[in-house]
Structures are given as structure tokens and as C-alpha cells.
Amino acid sequence: MITLEDVFIVVGLFFAAFAILSLGDGANPKRFGNAGFWGLFGASFLFGSHLSDFANGILVLALVLLGGFGVLGRGAPRTTSPEVRRESALVRGNALFIPALLIPAIALLGTLTLKQATIGGVKLLDAGQVTLISLALGVLTALAVAMLWLRPPVLAPLQEGRRLIDAIGWTAMLPQLLAALGAIFTLAGVGHAVSELATRFIPLDQPVEAVIAYCLGMALFTFVMGNAFAAFPVMTAAIGLPLVVHKFGGNPAIMASIGMLSGFCGTLMTPMAANFNIVPAALLDLPDRNGVIKVQIPTALPLLLANAALMYFLVFRF
Secondary structure, three states: OEOHHHHHHHHHHHHHHHHHHHHOOOOOOOHHHHHHHHHHHHHHHHHHHHOOHHHHHHHHHHHHHHHHOOOOOOOOOOOOOHHHHHHHHHHHHHHHHHHHHHHHHHHHHHHHHOOOOEEOOEEOEOHHHHHHHHHHHHHHHHHHHHHHHHOOOOOHHHHHHHHHHHHHHHHHHHHHHHHHHHHHHHHOOHHHHHHHHHHHHOOOOOHHHHHHHHHHHHHHHHHHHOOHHHHHHHHHHHHHHHHHHHHOOOOHHHHHHHHHHHHHHHHOOOOOOHHHHOHHHHHOOOOOOOHHHHHHHHHHHHHHHHHHHHHHHHOOOO
16 A cells, blocks of 8 residues: 655655765765755655654754755756756747646545555555655656656766755745744643733634634734644634634634635745745845745735635625
8 A cells, every 4th residue: 555654755855865966066065065955855855754753853953954054055966958958948848837737636536536546455545645646646647757858867867856855945844844944833822812912912702803803813823833734723723713613603614724814825926935935036036035025015915804704704604
């Protein structure tokens, strides 16, 4: 049976390859820092489930120190030339998007059809992780199709991957760190503490007040934490469930779905969501590091207001 552990092994091997290739990149004066950082990051995927909590904590601290002290640099991967890529694009046109589109297509197809798939009476996939496993299968299938179709150098996928990951830098690990932070906050009872503060200092005696507090809190916590999935358990435990659902009888499904959308409004406005807002600026070499955020703010604020209005008009009526 294919499990999430198998996906972690594949991801870990990719990062291990980035570390090895970085080590041999003489054009990068910080190649040892890159090799150490991506090697440790790969090790977290390969061996994390086999290490103790203390060892995993030491590994994370080592990653934070390497990233925090600026030991990472951008290398010069040896891959296909811009001229070769331009010629290939002219010849193949929009068909070049086929490998990229295969990834979501296979992920969706696998999610819908493989949950109960068996071979010889044995389940093919771990049903609880079918979406993530299907996504990994989509990536590997797209890679195989691209290699057979485009015939690039054997190491081109790894070198291009290293080029992109060098451009992203340490922020590549932010989603994991922020998701872990949300779990820590929940276990520490931050949601309960926020609920006590909110009910003590803010009059939440009317449904509209609870809805506004929940939607605004989701956006603000996401702004601080950079991840709506990390903010969701905190604000839902603090205001969503006790007030919107239990006190005023709101629909939990509507509350949760629109609450997440409100959190994403915060995502649009914060540099903490580096994988959404800072990484694209780095990859596109934009002169303004916060240019993406500045463009998104005029959309995020009206959208947050619209989400609060939608929740108020829907959550208590269905």
C-alpha cells in the first residue's frame, strides 16, 4: 500500500539531490550553506518519522539558524539554455502546458477513484491521504511525460528545481512552520484565551457582532501567522464555534467555509505568506519586494467586507 511516508521519501530524495548539486556548484559562493540547508530539509522528510521529537527539534533549529544567518545563496545550475527553451516554446506553443495540467487532473481523478482501489485484495493507497498521494503521483507522471516528450538533459529537472528553490530560499519551509505554529497555538489554549479577551472587551451580544469579530479575527490572525489554516483552529475555537454556532445557532459548514475565505483576505496582505506574496516577486525579479501585496490590498479589503456580509446573511438562515 502506498502511504504518505512514501511521498515523504520522494520529496526528501529531491531535496537531497538539490543539496548534492549545490555542493558541486562552484559559481555559488554560498554553496556549502545551500547544501547544508537543503540536505537537512531533505533529511526531515526522509527520516523525520523515525527520529525522536528532540532530534526533530534540533533539526528544525539548525534549519532556522542556517536560514536566519543568511548562509543561502543563488547558484548557476547547468541546464538548457534560454535559446533552446525559446525555440522549444515556439515549436510546441501552448501544448507545453500539458505536463503542468496533468498534475491537478491526476490529483482530482485519483481523489475521486482511488480511495477504495485494491490489488489482490490489498488497498492500493492509504484512504486517509489519497489526495496528497494522488498529487504526488500527478507530479511524477507529469515529470515522466515531459522527459519522454521534450528529451531534456537527464539532470535538467533537478537543476531547474534547484534554480527555483534557490530563488525561493528558506521561505520554502514557511508553510510547514506556520501550520505547526497553528497546532501549537491550539494545544496551548490560545483560542480559549482569545475568546475570553474578546468577550470581555468587545460587546458580542448580537449575531452581526460575532460574525464581524470572527471574519476580522480570521483575517488579522492570518496576517500575523501567514497561513489561514493555522489561524482557523484558533479563531474557530475562540469565536466561531462558541458564539456564531452555539450561541446564535449558525450553520457550522457555512461559518467554516466563509471563515476560511476571510482568512485568505489576510493572506493577500501579509509578507508572512511568503510562498504567495514574496516568492513570486523573487521569481519574477520584481523591483519592489512587496509589489504583489500592494496590488492585492485593494482587492482584499472589499473582499473581506463581502465575506462578512455573506456570512451574516447566510449562516443563520440555512
